[in-house]
Amino acid sequence: MFTGIIEELAVVYSLSRAVDNARLIIESRVCGHDCKKGDSIGINGCCLTISEKKGRYLSFDISRETLQASDLADLAQGDKVNLERSLRQSSRVGGHFVTGHIDYTARLLARSQRSDFVELKIGIDKGYNGFLARKGSVAVDGVSLTVNNISEDSFNVMIIPFTLVHTTLQYKEKGSRLNIETDILAKYTYSLLRNKARGPSSFPGLDKPFLSEYGFT
Secondary structure, three states, X not given: OEOOOOOEEEEEEEEEEOOOEEEEEEEOOOHHHOOOOOOEEEEOOEEEEEEEEEOOEEEEEEEHHHHHHOOHHHOOOOOEEEEEEOOOOOOOOOOOOEXXXXXXXXXXXXXXXXXXXXXXXXXXXXXXXXXXXXXXXXXXXXXXXXXXXXXXXXXXXXXXXXXXXXXXXXXXXXXXXXXXXEOHHHHHXXXXXXXXXXXXXXXXXXXXXXXXHOOOO
């Protein structure tokens, strides 16, 4: 579990492709300092496990499914990536709960300068537009952001100067591919409502008695 608050811009040392998997090695001068083999690291929003550590060099084995579902396959030596260590139980949640499981990859449709801020217009996969809402949360390449506006096929986010400088979003131009993870709370809410619509034989669903029973109201 992550929060979408990026800790480091790390550098890709190598990406070795096989038939149906890959090995990624990154150079991490911050997050790599106190992590170990087996730890989970968020790389551009993808939850990956450290398979080997040699000094500040961290190795990750990437499955075919992750390569197909994310933009990690596009990486090359020297590219910058967003890094975040997994959330500790005692940590503050500065962004929102991010699982590191990518829903879809989207194209950056437009990039506009707004004074010191940058506005990004990002495409929506129609299977996920129900999980995005104005003023709701979304993770873009692992960065926790707020949805400013939403339409049938796109949504807009505003990037503050600090986030721009400290993440790979500073390098993204029109046409760039981005990893998108929608809010997990929206997914669970959708699942509960869908189950309720199936009738009384299914899970009770999200209603006032259910919320009261479990202490939400």
